[in-house]
Amino acid sequence: MEVRPPLSEAELLARADAIAGRTLAFLATRLDRDVPPDLTRHKGWVGNLVEDALGAWARTRPEPDFPRLGIELKTLPIDAAGKPRESTFVCKAALADVGGSTWATSTVAKKLRRVLWVPVEADKATPLAERRVGTPLLWSPSADQEAILEADFEELAQLIEEGWVASVTAHRGRYLQLRPKGASAASRARGIDEHGAPIATPPRGFYLRRTFTAALLAERFVVARR
């Protein structure tokens, strides 16, 4: 079965609500696909399953999953306490030709402008097939959140632009961090050194720390009480 793209935000949210509480086996059966024994060799399986269950557009393009709606879909693996188990990949970082990059025009800002977070149980003790989808959260950064994301981005982008990418570690950044994002440690991307000369360096990506995504989920309940 193939799910057609949702025509509106309301339709997308209705679908996300409809799969809340369902198991991954249920979604897989409906989409006529098998549940792998574990995620070791299928790390993107859950994300792809939820995308297809909600009718996300064709993948492999640097656009939001629902370009017409301007919404990015992210599954969030959560533990028994409902807290994220992992950080969240946002996008690749440009390491060359980065002159004049700004937060406002950055891919990071575009990706995070509007995100549909779909929590998915990820307790190791629960078989993949039995894990359930959680209550979705359509989110946009608050002014305070965006100010910090922007500061993180500007700091990291400036380091890249000035040629210090090779010495930037994942310790930098309050909400956003820069980490390797490649096929292996041997992967290389083009970057620039402190003299502006081309260098080959591991490709990097921007990630959201899990403390940040945990705060987003926690905030939902505060809002819901009002």
Place this chain on the structure above:
DNA sequence: TTTTGATCATCC
């Protein structure tokens, strides 16, 4: 236990 750095599948 948590976080950083490394890795896996698929598609074009």
Place this chain on the structure above:
DNA sequence: GGATGATCAAAA
């Protein structure tokens, strides 16, 4: 090779 989707696993 580089984009998408992420989680694994060694280190701290």
